[in-house]
Amino acid sequence: MTIRHGCFFSYAHGQHAYMSKFKNDLIDALKCYLEPHFDNENELFVDSEQLGGGDDLDEKIARAMCESVCMIVIYTPKYEAHAYTRREFAAMQLIEDERKKWYTLPSHLIIPVIMTQHPLSLPPQISGPGMYVDFSRYTLASGDLKTNPEFLPDIKKIVLRIAQHYHYLKQCTPPGHDCGRFVMPDIPPEWRAVPPPHFPR
Template sequence: MTIRHGCFFSYAHGKHAHMKKFKDDLVEAMKCYLEPHFDNEDELFVDSEQLGGGDDLDGKIARALCESVCMIVIYTPKYEAHAYTRREFAAMQLIEAERRQWYDLPSHLIIPVIMTRHPLNLPPQISGPGMYVDFSTYTLASGDLKNNPDYLPEIARIVDRIAAHYHHLKRCTPPGHDCGRFVMPDIPPEWRAIPPPHFPR
């Protein structure tokens, strides 16, 4: 296995400025602060930049996930509503279970970044054991994340977490491990139970 990406970016695509700018700002900040930690690897895998077209998109996503050190999830209610993002999340959970056999994980591989909170609550997949960071105060007036002192401490925590996994993975990956054999899982069920319809009497 060759490490090719520091982090796989998993997010629901947005059409308008708020979601687009948050994603772009976070991508730029992570590239900026991750760069000193890596040798020749890309800091991030972002599908809009690196996926391209062609056949076997599932295979390309599966390989990119397997060749990434960690995953950053930009959580919004839209994220959990989309089957393809829940599938990426489930795929990284499988990768984490495999790597747990290689070394004592210092933390989970999935790092949720909260852009927009669900009006009810965060799902347990996001709020459960582990670390998530809350950037839900971000607006279009916040400026660049990489220069905003309100967000820099949390960005530093994310970077430190990815860097720790990177060095463990470099030392502990079994010889001959082949990411070409990793396949995407089936689409997982929705994260929230759908209540039965209520009809007034």
């Protein structure tokens, strides 16, 4: 196995400025501060296609996830509503289960970044295991994340967590491990129970 990416970026696509700008600002900030930690690897894998399936795309995504150190999840309520993002989340959980056999994980491989809080509550998949960082105070007026002192401490936490996993993975990956054999799991069920329909009396 060759490490090719510091982080796989998992997110639901948005059509308007708020979601697009947050994603691009976060990508820019992480690339900036991850660069000193890596050798020849890409800082991030960002799937700009997300065409909704197909064997070729599934193989591409599966390999990119396996060749990534960690996964960044941009959490919005839209994220958990989409089957393909829940599937990416489940895939990285499988990768984490495998890597637990190689070394003692210092933290989970999935790093949730909260862009928009759910109006009811965060799902346990996001709030339960490990660290998440809350960027829900971000607005289009926040400016550049990589130079905004309000967000820099959280950016640093994310970067250090990825860098730590990177060095463990370089030292502990079994010889001959083949990421071409990793396949995407089936689409997992919805994260929240669907309430029964309520009809007014």
